[in-house]
Amino acid sequence: MTKSPVDTPINTRTTSRLGWLRPSWPTVHYPAAVVSEARDVTITRRHTLSLLAAAIAVGGAGVTSACSATAPSSAGTPGGSATSLKPSTAPLTTGPPASITPAGGPGTAPATSRAPAPGVPRSAPARADIVARYAGLAPREWGLEPTGIVQALGTTGVRDKAVALTFDLCGGPTPTSGGNGYDADLVELLRRHDARATFFVNARWARANPRLMDQLIADPRFEIGNHGTQHLPLSVSGRKGYTEQGTHNPGEVYDEVMGNTELLTQLTGHAPRWFRSGTAHYDEIAVKIVGDLGQRCIGFTVNGDAGTTFTAPQVVSAVRTAKAGDIVISHANRPPAQTAEGYAVALPALLARGLRCVTLSDYLTG
Ligand SMILES: [Zn+2]
Numbered sequence: 001m002t003k004s005p006v007d008t009p010i011n012t013r014t015t016s017r018l019g020w021l022r023p024s025w026p027t028v029h030y031p032a033a034v035v036s037e038a039r040d041v042t043i044t045r046r047h048t049l050s051l052l053a054a055a056i057a058v059g060g061a062g063v064t065s066a067c068s069a070t071a072p073s074s075a076g077t078p079g080g081s082a083t084s085l086k087p088s089t090a091p092l093t094t095g096p097p098a099s100i101t102p103a104g105g106p107g108t109a110p111a112t113s114r115a116p117a118p119g120v121p122r123s124a125p126a127r128a129d130i131v132a133r134y135a136g137l138a139p140r141e142w143g144l145e146p147t148g149i150v151q152a153l154g155t156t157g158v159r160d161k162a163v164a165l166t167f168d169l170c171g172g173p174t175p176t177s178g179g180n181g182y183d184a185d186l187v188e189l190l191r192r193h194d195a196r197a198t199f200f201v202n203a204r205w206a207r208a209n210p211r212l213m214d215q216l217i218a219d220p221r222f223e224i225g226n227h228g229t230q231h232l233p234l235s236v237s238g239r240k241g242y243t244e245q246g247t248h249n250p251g252e253v254y255d256e257v258m259g260n261t262e263l264l265t266q267l268t269g270h271a272p273r274w275f276r277s278g279t280a281h282y283d284e285i286a287v288k289i290v291g292d293l294g295q296r297c298i299g300f301t302v303n304g305d306a307g308t309t310f311t312a313p314q315v316v317s318a319v320r321t322a323k324a325g326d327i328v329i330s331h332a333n334r335p336p337a338q339t340a341e342g343y344a345v346a347l348p349a350l351l352a353r354g355l356r357c358v359t360l361s362d363y364l365t366g
Contacts (some may be wrong), residue, residue, distance in 0.1 A: 004301070005242065006144065006306050006329055007168060036315065046067045058106035124261075124271075124293050127254045133292070134236060139283030142239050148287035149299040150364060151327070157363040163355045164363065165190070165197040166300065167332040168276065170231055172206030176294040179231075180208040183332045186340035193220065193347055195357035200276045200298075203260040204288035205333060217268050223359035224268055226295060229259030231278030234286040234297075253286045257293050269361030273366035274298045280329075296366055304330035308337035315342020318350050327360075 039330060084182070089210070105320040141147060153170045155160055167186070172179030179202075190197050199216055201224055206213050216222050228234075233241030247253050257275060265271045275295040277286075304319045305308075308331045315330075315338060322328050330339050 004158050005307050007301055056276045080143050101312050130254045130289055131251045134285055135287055139236055141284040146282050146284040148284060149297050151299045152301050153325045153363040161324040161355050162358040162363055164327045164360050165357050166329050167228055168200045169205040169333045171202035174235055175208040180205055181335050182212050183335040183340050186332050186343060189216055189343055196221045196227055196359045198223045198225050198360045200225040202227040202231045203229045203263050206263060223361055224264060225274035226260050226272040227276055228256050228278050232256050233279045233281035234277040235283050236285045241281030244279050250289060254291045256272040257290055274360050300329035302328040304328045305339040308334040312338035312341035314347045315339055319346035
């Protein structure tokens with residue numbers, strides 16, 4: 001099966017990288033290169049304080065990497081058991097985010113070597129438990145489709161002609177990094193068509209865009225998924241996704257998942273149910289760890305914008321291939337991209353075919 005790049009390197013995109021990616025593009029899925037600047041970097045004092053606390057909680061150096069994506073799989077686990085269409089039961093937070101405080105208070109160690117912090121599900125294992133549980137295990141799989149990845153919505157989604165549109169907000173190393181941009185045209189298009197969608201938010205994007213984060217959380221059409229803390233490929237052995245360095249061991253996998261879990265839980269009022277790594281690369285052990293932490297790794301069946309490198313016609317061609325039960329991956333963090341322009345054509349076409357845009361929680365069980 002041909003795989004398009006899913007997540008373009010957001011922080012360190014280079015000509016050479018694009019040059020490497022282009023040859024692998026299939027004819028049907030693809031877009032144009034773009035670089036964006038953050039449109040919204042307004043940071044209120046409230047958010048500044050919260051984000052400072054979050055940064056302390058998250059810890060670690062800024063790592064640049066890319067977004068993620070996944071292609072249809074033959075090895076992956078089928079989509080989660082389907083349930084009847086229903087509104088997300090997860091509470092939405094419309095007020096100011098709760099203060100983000102490191103578990104042990106300001107100045108304490110990162111949330112990586114202690115019991116679950118406030119906002120982290122009590123049922124989540126501690127970091128030390130994960131490290132002990134997976135110590136010494138060698139992964140056998142690596143890539144976009146390891147065992148355990150959710151690839152589609154399942155039979156109920158197919159029956160109901162449901163399509164899950166997912167948009168990654170990958171973030172970047174600084175508030176004005178291209179990866180921290182916001183495609184307002186794309187989001188407004190979704191709202192105009194009352195299209196439900198899931199946004200996979202990286203912690204860096206959330207910290208750079210507090211006001212926009214509030215707006216996405218408050219919109220009942222939208223669901224928030226976990227796109228990692230530093231946007232790292234998820235590996236227990238230091239593998240790379242494209243050229244992006246992944247995590248090196250189970251402890252780092254825990255940090256990548258739970259750093260942003262803590263932040264998103266504080267912001268939304270509940271723990272995220274869905275995880276997508278930077279570059280959407282995983283090994284099967286990392287996928288199991290994510291499951292232990294109460295989240296499911298989400299792949300995709302349609303690569304809608306190839307990390308925002310598709311031209312508008314390519315986006316149209318790719319997205320219009322979506323069929324009932326599919327999960328579509330695209331990006332909403334690079335406004336100069338032609339993703340919105342493509343969706344302006346493709347989205348009405350999907351709806352005209354009787355397809356329904358849903359969130360992951362509408363059709364998957366966590
Ligand atoms: Zn990403």
